Amino acid sequence: MSRTSPILLVEDSDEDYETTMRAFKKVRMANQVIRCEDGDQALDYLFRRGIYKDALKSPRPSLILLDLNLPGTDGRAVLEKLKKESNLRMIPVVILTTSSDQRDIDKCYSEGANSFVQKPVSFENFVESLQRLKDFWFEIVLHPDLESEDS
Numbered sequence: 313m314s315r316t317s318p319i320l321l322v323e324d325s326d327e328d329y330e331t332t333m334r335a336f337k338k339v340r341m342a343n344q345v346i347r348c349e350d351g352d353q354a355l356d357y358l359f360r361r362g363i364y365k366d367a368l369k370s371p372r373p374s375l376i377l378l379d380l381n382l383p384g385t386d387g388r389a390v391l392e393k394l395k396k397e398s399n400l401r402m403i404p405v406v407i408l409t410t411s412s413d414q415r416d417i418d419k420c421y422s423e424g425a426n427s428f429v430q431k432p433v434s435f436e437n438f439v440e441s442l443q444r445l446k447d448f449w450f451e452i453v454l455h456p457d458l459e460s461e462d463s
């Protein structure tokens with residue numbers, strides 16, 4: 313897997329999206345970030361439906377950053393659906409949310425989340441969290457060959 317494979321960011325809040333993009337810039341994240349603003353759009357992207365039907369225009373993400381509290385289909389349901397699909401379940405999913413509810417944490421891990429990160433309040437702490445996320449997911453971890461999953 314290329315270290316520049318896209319990241320799918322599922323985030324409805326414009327403010328949180330902009331903060332995340334500023335933090336990615338600060339940690340020199342080279343990966344393209346594809347944003348879906350709600351759970352339904354994320355599922356369309358992942359299942360290549362509607363405007364995302366063309367695989368060349370909607371490449372498989374190397375990592376999904378998934379908010380839980382989304383309009384329409386929420387992040388919990390997105391996680392559940394994608395982890396049940398054989399050609400999607402291997403994509404690592406990091407829950408990135410304001411929630412610290414233990415029920416959410418337990419449910420997400422039981423549904424196959426690879427990690428659960430509570431969004432830090434301060435920008436400096438958020439940058440530090442994303443630096444660690446970058447180091448772990450793009451410098452340390454070996455990823456499955458997701459391109460072969462599409463064939």
